[in-house]
Amino acid sequence: MAQDATGAAATNFTRGIGLHTKPVPLEPYRSASFFAAERDRVFARAWxxxxxxxxxxxxxxxxxxxxxxxxxxxxxxxxxxxxxxxxxxxxxxxxxxxxxxxxxxxxxxxxxxxxxxxxxxxxxxxxxxxxxxxxxxxxxxxxxxxxxxxxxxxxxxxxxxxPEVSLAMFLGPFAVHLAGLKYQAASTPVVLTADLDANWKVVMDAFVETYHIPVIHPKTIGTTFSSKMNPFARLLDARKLGIHQAVSMYGNPEYVANPDNRVEALAYSAAATGSVIAAATTEGARAFLEHPSVNPTGSGTWSMDVNHLFPHTHIDCGPGGFWTHQFWPTSPNTCRYEVRFYVPQAQNVYERFQQELYVGRVAEIVLEDLNNVARTQRGIDTGGKDFMQIQDSEIGIRHTMEQLMKWVDADTVAEAMA
Ligand code: FES
Ligand SMILES: [Fe+2]
Structure with missing residues (x-):
């Protein structure tokens, strides 16, 4: 369901998908009993x-x-x-x-x-x-x-x-959505791992919504994911895939590199990557980009897709290939985070230079997000707030919480997935 992210009216993904629009509870982000339920009823039962x-x-x-x-x-x-x-x-x-x-x-x-x-x-x-x-x-x-x-x-x-359900049943429409995707550079990930002082959902939420991007990332991707036309980085698309989901994010078609950033200008001057968040050239990523669920609406203002594999994995697709995030709960207010950026083997020194810049840039962006998570958790842990106000571009947070509640409450996996 593509919508005009740049129009004056708001997008309407949440109602379109059939989710409620009420505030979302914060107790699951700090409660010892909810953490135990996630461990025993979600992670001990999901694929x-x-x-x-x-x-x-x-x-x-x-x-x-x-x-x-x-x-x-x-x-x-x-x-x-x-x-x-x-x-x-x-x-x-x-x-x-x-x-x-x-x-x-x-x-x-x-x-x-x-x-x-x-x-x-x-x-x-x-x-x-x-x-x-x-x-x-x-x-x-x-x-x-x-x-x-x-x-x-x-x-x-x-x-x-x-297992109560097979992997195929668990994946359901998600498997159809990404069937046949040609994962490129799948043998050569750059892996970053961190143990963080935040509930796993605090960290995961930061990678599925775009509302924060102009505020948290003004110097890195603020103007890559937003523009004068779409100043709040509204989503392009959101779809429910059974218990899983996918969202597509906006990319500023008029992005120009900062002329003072000579390194970026040099790295991207001859590399047809289509984006400063691409690890590979557009030509090198052609087979990957032709998949119907990569930029599924065919938007000319697309930056990337987040494919959320319930409960805790993102398979992200961008102009130069894919990367993954995983968010493992370790206590009510700690988690283990791992990101894998799949970067192809460079064919020459120029590509290597461009990729080094890419890895440095994406690591910097991730650190901007991670610097924010402990602060968010501390605020949640004050107990001053019982609910979050969730807007339309934060739909992924609402959808995942709805699924988690079902899994925590359900006595069987079939019931959780119904
Ligand atoms: S040989 Fe494995 S515990 Fe003794
Ligand atoms: Fe971010």
Missing amino acids: LMLARVEELPAPGDYVVKSIPTNGVSVILSHAKDGRIRGFYNSCSHRGSEVVAGPRGNAARFTCPYHSWTYANDGRLVGIPDEPSFFAVDKANCGLTPIATETWEGWIFVNLQRR
Whole structure:
């Protein structure tokens, strides 16, 4: 549903999607009981994206990933039968973590405590001094599997021993929306991770709304995402994809680099990137940009899309490719944040220079957002306010809160997703 972000009248995404327009409660941003419910009823029941297949391309490759919300370390292992399996990183002997990670290639995993050994498909294959044990049932003492499924190169796990819904059912319309997207530079992310003093939703909200951009980012992307015609950076598009959602953001078509910024002028003078927030050239990103859900309204004033994969992942698409954000709750007022900017291998020194500037710029923008989150949390924690006033371009916040409330209340996943 594209709307004229620059018109005099306000956009009308919230009602168009069928969401209520009332104030949204703040208690879920500070409450210990709501955090526990998110941990036990959302993160312990939803499919959680953990990795891309490019992180473990060859048989024997493995990665160790963390689900900090639930205190779970996961081994993702690519065995020689080609399957990628997930296991709890816990030994059958006395429970120790088996693999330190973060990645490697091995046919076997040997526990560092007493050297019990597992094949990389999870089978227990070696117990030192086995005769001293009491008829260990080796066939049932492999690494404990975690439900693991892959969609379009994204690897998901589910902490339910028997997931109530398949990954395909969980993704629903989101899978249709991004089906066939050609993820470019998927092997070469630049990764930034931070433990932050803010509820995970405080951080996530900052990356799904554009209302703050002219205020928080005046010197970096203020005039990239807003203009005289659209001074409040109103959204171009918002759509509900079942429990997930996507929004498209406005880009100023008349953006001109600051003439005093010689480095930017040089970096973008010969690089046909189409935007100063692009890691690759427009030509290099052509196949990616042709996907119908990248700039889905075909707007000439588009900057980027945020595709929100419930509960806590963004797959963002921009003029030069994609990047991801993940927001992991760790307590009522702390979280772990990770952003991955996928930057192609430079073909020459000029591209390398342009990419270095890109990475420096996006890191600066992210830090502008992160500098604001602890202050926001402190304000919320005063208890002075019980509700947030949410406007139309902040629709993503409202939609996610509605979904979280359903998951927290619902006794079954099917009910949560209905
Ligand atoms: S805990 Fe792993 S071998 Fe003892
Ligand atoms: Fe921001």
